Amino acid sequence: MTGGPLEDPDASEGPLSELRAQIDDVDTELLDLLQRRLDLVSQVGEVKGRHGLPIYAPAREQTMIAAKRTLAEQHGISPDFIEDILRRCMRESYTQEKNMGFTRQAPDLGPVVVVGGAGRMGALFARMLVLSGYDVHVVERDTDPDDAETLVSEAGLVVISVPIKDTVGVVRALPPLREDALLVDLTSTKTEVMAAMLAAHPGPVLGLHPMFGPDVDSLAKQVVAAVPGRDPQASRWLVEQIRLWGARVHEVSARDHDAAMSLIQAQRHFSTFAYGLHLAHEDHDLTELLALSSPIYRLELIMVGRLFAQDAELYYDIITASPDSLVLLQRYHERFDEALTLLRSGDRAGFVTRFAQIGDWFGPYAERFLTESRGLLAHADTTR
Amino acid sequence: MTGGPLEDPDASEGPLSELRAQIDDVDTELLDLLQRRLDLVSQVGEVKGRHGLPIYAPAREQTMIAAKRTLAEQHGISPDFIEDILRRCMRESYTQEKNMGFTRQAPDLGPVVVVGGAGRMGALFARMLVLSGYDVHVVERDTDPDDAETLVSEAGLVVISVPIKDTVGVVRALPPLREDALLVDLTSTKTEVMAAMLAAHPGPVLGLHPMFGPDVDSLAKQVVAAVPGRDPQASRWLVEQIRLWGARVHEVSARDHDAAMSLIQAQRHFSTFAYGLHLAHEDHDLTELLALSSPIYRLELIMVGRLFAQDAELYYDIITASPDSLVLLQRYHERFDEALTLLRSGDRAGFVTRFAQIGDWFGPYAERFLTESRGLLAHADTTR
Numbered sequence: 184m185t186g187g188p189l190e191d192p193d194a195s196e197g198p199l200s201e202l203r204a205q206i207d208d209v210d211t212e213l214l215d216l217l218q219r220r221l222d223l224v225s226q227v228g229e230v231k232g233r234h235g236l237p238i239y240a241p242a243r244e245q246t247m248i249a250a251k252r253t254l255a256e257q258h259g260i261s262p263d264f265i266e267d268i269l270r271r272c273m274r275e276s277y278t279q280e281k282n283m284g285f286t287r288q289a290p291d292l293g294p295v296v297v298v299g300g301a302g303r304m305g306a307l308f309a310r311m312l313v314l315s316g317y318d319v320h321v322v323e324r325d326t327d328p329d330d331a332e333t334l335v336s337e338a339g340l341v342v343i344s345v346p347i348k349d350t351v352g353v354v355r356a357l358p359p360l361r362e363d364a365l366l367v368d369l370t371s372t373k374t375e376v377m378a379a380m381l382a383a384h385p386g387p388v389l390g391l392h393p394m395f396g397p398d399v400d401s402l403a404k405q406v407v408a409a410v411p412g413r414d415p416q417a418s419r420w421l422v423e424q425i426r427l428w429g430a431r432v433h434e435v436s437a438r439d440h441d442a443a444m445s446l447i448q449a450q451r452h453f454s455t456f457a458y459g460l461h462l463a464h465e466d467h468d469l470t471e472l473l474a475l476s477s478p479i480y481r482l483e484l485i486m487v488g489r490l491f492a493q494d495a496e497l498y499y500d501i502i503t504a505s506p507d508s509l510v511l512l513q514r515y516h517e518r519f520d521e522a523l524t525l526l527r528s529g530d531r532a533g534f535v536t537r538f539a540q541i542g543d544w545f546g547p548y549a550e551r552f553l554t555e556s557r558g559l560l561a562h563a564d565t566t567r
Numbered sequence: 568m569t570g571g572p573l574e575d576p577d578a579s580e581g582p583l584s585e586l587r588a589q590i591d592d593v594d595t596e597l598l599d600l601l602q603r604r605l606d607l608v609s610q611v612g613e614v615k616g617r618h619g620l621p622i623y624a625p626a627r628e629q630t631m632i633a634a635k636r637t638l639a640e641q642h643g644i645s646p647d648f649i650e651d652i653l654r655r656c657m658r659e660s661y662t663q664e665k666n667m668g669f670t671r672q673a674p675d676l677g678p679v680v681v682v683g684g685a686g687r688m689g690a691l692f693a694r695m696l697v698l699s700g701y702d703v704h705v706v707e708r709d710t711d712p713d714d715a716e717t718l719v720s721e722a723g724l725v726v727i728s729v730p731i732k733d734t735v736g737v738v739r740a741l742p743p744l745r746e747d748a749l750l751v752d753l754t755s756t757k758t759e760v761m762a763a764m765l766a767a768h769p770g771p772v773l774g775l776h777p778m779f780g781p782d783v784d785s786l787a788k789q790v791v792a793a794v795p796g797r798d799p800q801a802s803r804w805l806v807e808q809i810r811l812w813g814a815r816v817h818e819v820s821a822r823d824h825d826a827a828m829s830l831i832q833a834q835r836h837f838s839t840f841a842y843g844l845h846l847a848h849e850d851h852d853l854t855e856l857l858a859l860s861s862p863i864y865r866l867e868l869i870m871v872g873r874l875f876a877q878d879a880e881l882y883y884d885i886i887t888a889s890p891d892s893l894v895l896l897q898r899y900h901e902r903f904d905e906a907l908t909l910l911r912s913g914d915r916a917g918f919v920t921r922f923a924q925i926g927d928w929f930g931p932y933a934e935r936f937l938t939e940s941r942g943l944l945a946h947a948d949t950t951r
Contacts, residue, residue, distance in 0.1 A: 202611050209604045210635055210653070216600060217652065218644055220593045227586050251594055260602055264659045268601065268652060269594070275648045394861035400941075406861045433858050440859075446851055447864050454842060457906040460921060461899045463928035467830055473932075474817050475824075477778035477790045480831050482943070485936040486870060492933035495922035499915050509911055515845045516907055522841040523900055527893055531883050537844060538879035544847035548857075549876035552869040557784075559866070559943060 217272065224276040235286035239403040239429035244273065263558070277403035277429060285427045287316035289420040293339035293361075295319045298353060303397035304369055305344030311402070311428050332358045340421070343368040343380075347500040354379040362386050365418050369393055372444060372504040373410045373437040381412055388412030389421065390437065392444075393430075403429035410437045441505050449508035450515060452498050455490045462487065478560045601656065608660040619670035623787040623813035628657065647942070661787035661813060669811045671700035673804040677723035677745075679703045682737060687781035688753055689728030695786070695812050716742045724805070727752040727764075731884040738763040746770050749802050753777055756828060756888040757794045757821040765796055772796030773805065774821065776828075777814075787813035794821045825889050833892035834899060836882050839874045846871065862944045 231237070251269055252262035295312050299305045300321030312319045320338075322331045335341055336358050343366075345353050350370045360366060366384045370376045373390045380388045390410030399405055407430045409422060422432050435443070476484060490498065502508060525533050542549050615621070635653055636646035679696050683689040684705030696703045704722070706715045719725055720742050727750075729737050734754045744750060750768040754760045757774045764772045774794030783789055791814045793806060806816050819827070860868060874882065886892060909917050926933050 198614050199611060202607055202614065206604060206607045206611075209600060209607065211638070213597075213600055213604070213652070214635075214638060214642055214644065214649060216593060216597055217649070218642055220590060220597070221644070223586055223590045223593065227583060227590075230582050230586065251598075254595065254598060258598055258602055260598065260605070261659060261662075264655070265598060265601070267655050268597070271648070271651050271655065275645060278645075394859060394864065396863075398941075404862060406859060408859055435855075435859065439855070443851060443856055443859050446846070446849060447856060447860055450845075451864065451867050453906065453910070454838070456918075456922070456925075457899075457903045458838060459925040459929075460906055461834075461902040462830070463925045464902060465830060465895070465898070466928070467827060469929065469932060471819075471823070472827055472831060475778060475790060475792055475819065475827050476831060478788065479780075480778065480835070483835050483870065485940050485943075486867065488929045488933050488936035489940045490933075491922065491926035491929050492937040495919040496915075498922070499910075499918045503910060503913070511849070512907055512910070514849070515841075516903065518845040518848060519841045519900065519903055522837065522844055523896055526837070526883075526887060526896065529887070531880075534840075534883045535879040538840070538875065538882070541840075541843040541847045542875035542879075544850070545843075545853070545872045545875050548853060549872050549874075552872035553876040556869050556873045557782075559869075 220272055221276060221279065224272075225279055228276070228279070232284055232286060235288070235427070237427050237429065239277065267558070274401070274403075277401035285311075285315040285424070288424040288427065289317075289339070292317065292420075294334070294337060295340045295342070296322055296334050296338040297342045297344060298322045298335070298357075299343065299345035302344055302346075304393060305342070307397045308342055308344065308369065308393075312424075315424055315427070336360060338364055340365045340367065343370070343376075346496075347371060347504050350376050351379045354383050357383050360384050360386060363417070365389060365421065366412075367391055367418070367421065371448065371501055373408075373440045374505070377410055377412055377437045387414040387417035389415075389418040390440075391425075392440065394447075401429060405430045407432050408440055409434045410440055441507065445505060445508040445511045449502045449505070450511060452490065453502050453512055454515075455487050456498070456502075458487050459491055479556075482560060604656055605660060605663065608657075609663055612660070612663070616668050616670060619672075619811070621811045621813065623661065651942075658785070658787070661785035669695075669699040669808070672808040672811065673701075673723070675723075676701060676804075678718070678721060679724045679726065680706055680718050680722040681726045681728060682706045682719070682741075683727065683729035686728055686730075688777060689726070691781045692726055692728060692753065692777075696808075699808055699811070720744060722748055724749045724751065727754070727760075730880075731755060731888050734760050735763045738767050741767050744768050744770065747801070749773060749805065750796075751775055751802070751805065755832065755885055757792075757824045758889070761794055761796055761821045771798040771801035773799075773802040774824075775809075776824065785813060789814045791816050792824055793818045794824055825891065829889060829892040829895045833886045833889070834895060836874065837886050837896055838899075839871050840882070840886075842871050843875055863940075866944060 248266055248269060251265050255262045255265040295309075295317045297305045297309045297312075297319060300309045300319075301323045305321070309319050309321060317340075320334050322334055326334075339361065341357070341360060341364060343350060343353055347370055350368060354366075354368070354376065357366075363386055364384070365387045366380050367389045368376050368380060369391050371392050373392065377388070377390050380390070389412050392408040392410070394406040394408060395402075402425075407425055409432050411434065412418075425432055472484065473481060502512075522537075525537065545552070632650055632653060635649050639646045639649035679693075679701045681689045681693045681696075681703060684693045684703075685707045689705070693703050693705060701724075704718050706718055710718075723745065725741070725744055725748060727734060727737055731754055734752060738750075738752070738760065741750075747770055748768070749771045750764050751773045752760050752764060753775050755776050757776065761772070761774050764774070773796050776792040776794070778790040778792060779786075786809075791809055793816050795818065796802075809816055856868065857865060886896075906921075909921065929936070
């Protein structure tokens with residue numbers, strides 16, 4: 184340890200600027216190298232596209248990362264550091280590959296119609312289908328009814344992508360489809376709409392629920408829930424097509440889907456809404472809250488505030504879509520009471536016991552989530 | 568668009584393995600380059616340490632990033648991509664620099680005593696002070712009382728780092744300090760303990776609240792709240808010392824601090840506890856919830872589950888530390904009721920109006936948080 188607070192900081196300028204010039208040179212080389220890597224991966228993507236292989240291959244990715252972690256350790260570099268850098272490179276590649284062509288999985292399908300294809304999620308699916316070589320038509324409210332009827336009745340695939348509350352009505356109003364046409368919806372609750380689709384069309388039916396917003400960078404690693412309707416063989420090509428786009432397709436029954444969504448979506452969004460309502464009423468200076476927030480607390484605030492930059496109607500629909508959700512929220516309310524009573528009665532032991540029980544319920548995931556959140560926090564940045 | 572689902576995927580193996588070998592070579596070069604960058608930055612750190620310059624310089628960081636973004640654009644690469652890579656490099660450097668020496672800001676201070684220095688936060692501060700060249704002693708419950716008294720009464724700085732509920736008692740039980748000694752605490756509520764410190768010691772007093780856990784990778788970008796007590800001139804060196812470690816020091820009054828902490832900490836942790844309590848009671852299969860969760864929903868679950876891998880007693884203390892917090896939680900409860908009533912009555916318009924009002928309260932931050940969360944989500948990884 185040398186020096187004290189009175190030492191002249193200017194004396195450091197010479198050696199510092201020399202080192203910084205060297206860092207600049209390294210960064211320029213880094214840029215070149217990253218560009219070369221992106222180019223190579225994009226060539227891999229082209230080969231995969233030509234041979235009908237999915238762009239996202241989790242197993243190969245794991246093997247590759249493991250090898251590079253070992254290499255990093257041999258070099259005395261943190262394996263986590265190298266893994267983060269490589270994963271960021273891979274994400275960049277997925278983003279690029281979103282816009283490339285995909286192998287068409289159903290060469291003889293005939294035209295595709297997306298009902299509500301001007302909406303954001305409908306437009307995303309329409310675009311992915313176009314990139315996969317299908318002949319895609321969009322039907323909207325302002326489409327001439329006769330044209331709409333002709334398009335729908337001739338299509339090999341009809342995708343319904345309209346607001347939740349309109350879905351059943353739109354399905355019921357469909358003209359008769361081709362007998363072999365596949366009828367699909369993208370709604371975020373499934374029980375009701377599956378029944379409506381099965382009643383409206385005697386042919387193949389599949390329920391889909393893309394578990395992401397229409398503005399994702401890439402479909403890689405995103406989840407699409409798939410609810411079997413009728414004739415699963417006839418929709419297998421579409422599931423494969425979606426996997427080619429990079430998404431993970433998880434099959435689930437309509438009832439299980441809706442129960443899970445009450446917890447994953449309705450409960451979460453309600454909770455965030457109530458939290459935001461409370462924060463806004465308390466009206467504490469937000470900039471001061473942020474100035475006092477370390478990355479973890481900033482992240483908590485981000486997760487609340489981000490909701491309110493989005494579409495209120497959509498969230499109302501998601502929260503209220505299933506009557507079961509409101510019953511679930513009522514139970515949530517009771518547990519909220521229970522937690523508050525525990526604290527107001529000063530029952531430290533009771534709190535600690537419940538805390539441990541909840542920890543047991545999360546099992547090994549609690550620790551894993553703590554680790555994951557630390558990794559993420561490292562990316563939470565207070566300066567941009 | 569070529570080929571169909573029946574094309575032979577094996578035909579792709581030749582060109583694919585060739586490309587993958589090239590990617591491997593690039594990755595090895597990348598590793599070398601990243602290592603060179605870390606070495607150079609570590610040399611910068613040494614120069615800075617020798618000249619008493621802080622390791623974290625946000626303004627310089629911003630300028631450097633801006634320059635590299637421009638360079639990326641000129642190369643036709645995404646500036647966000649390059650920024651993320653560089654920020655990850657910088658974080659790695661901060662982590663390394665945490666363990667290097669820092670210039671001692673108070674050369675004539677005399678010994679430092681950390682009361683509770685075997686606790687995790689106390690140990691972190693003790694270590695940082697040792698790395699900064701101070702003569703640090705730890706006093707714990709099992710320290711011989713006479714030794715403890717001698718150490719404390721001779722110290723130039725006494726840091727109190729004991730559980731919240733014990734802090735006031737420990738402060739009151741302190742032996743008389745040197746008249747010029749600086750008395751500091753690290754407790755997460757400030758009103759009571761500041762009063763106790765000011766009463767116990769007629770000399771310089773400063774309240775600190777590190778807004779992070781003791782297991783952070785680096786202090787860079789972390790926040791330390793600083794509550795002025797008595798004779799701020801006498802504690803300026805410590806504030807500068809903490810800045811040298813990389814943290815942001817935010818000055819705030821004891822009352823404002825505690826009001827903000829009710830919202831930032833008590834409210835958030837209570838909310839997470841109630842959410843976890845509810846989830847555990849609902850007892851839906853957690854692995855299925857995760858299988859159906861896209862990155863954003865996984866992140867929401869992570870933020871809940873991570874709490875329960877931590878210390879229940881600590882969170883009980885944080886939530887109940889200030890009587891104001893329980894009153895705040897009561898108001899939160901009322902807003903929770905209000906939100907639920909709105910939804911149960913099917914008041915779509917009312918929900919949309921409130922939603923907009925909350926959005927107004929968040930102001931430009933809502934949009935900014937949405938953007939930030941997208942960047943972060945990119946790092947949320949479903950495979951590790």
